[in-house]
Amino acid sequence: MNPIRRTVFQAAGALAAGLFLAPLRALAAWNKEAFGAKTAADALKIIGVAGSAESKDIAIEAPQIAENGAVVPIEITSNVPNTRSIAVVIEKNPFPLAAKFDFGDGALPYVKVNVKIGESSFVRVVAEAGGRHYSASKEIKVTIGGCGG
């Protein structure tokens, strides 16, 4: 193969790789520090929640008693106007921060997800709206834990 052709191919390859990777780089990187935090307070601090006001506008639908901690359905609705994100913290889990959802234009501040709960714990939901934080919590009792196996 002649060297010029090779260069052209290499350049095209690099460009294609760049185009493929570009949209992924636009994502915020996974928050390793927050997800690695061992306490709920630390995890919340790292994601920028210094304090939050208890709010009745956040609804948490979850079983009071979960027989199987490996699969606990949690349904969250924020009725706080302009909610941009929702963080889910399972206080007694080894790594309490379970998930953070960022809602763009068009996505309603609602999510349903199945989570693992190691032992009976409060589940705290923190919603961010207009730069302020609002929270609600619910205690879930677990008969069989969901983290070991």
Next chain:
Amino acid sequence: MAEPMKIRTTLKGDIAEVRVLMVHPMETGQRKDASGNVVPTHFIQEVTVKVNGRQMLEAQISQAVSRNPVFSFRLKGVKAGDKLEIAWLDNHGERSQSVTAIA
């Protein structure tokens, strides 16, 4: 290769309820296998939802999400036929993407 996701949408007016199931072990790093060795962490970290190429939702999740994760989301201002793209990326750099039309 990751197995394809199962996506179901229900359109009510201009709001679509999206339910997605991802096939993934979501290993916590705390479980031991039959011979007593710790099974290393393997879990989805990021989920993105796009409609007609525009990102509507992004989630960062931990190993606390159950095995074979199921999520429900609600998207407003959408119509039948809109292109829905859901993608995930796990801690091993493995990724999966599924595309469907809102119905």
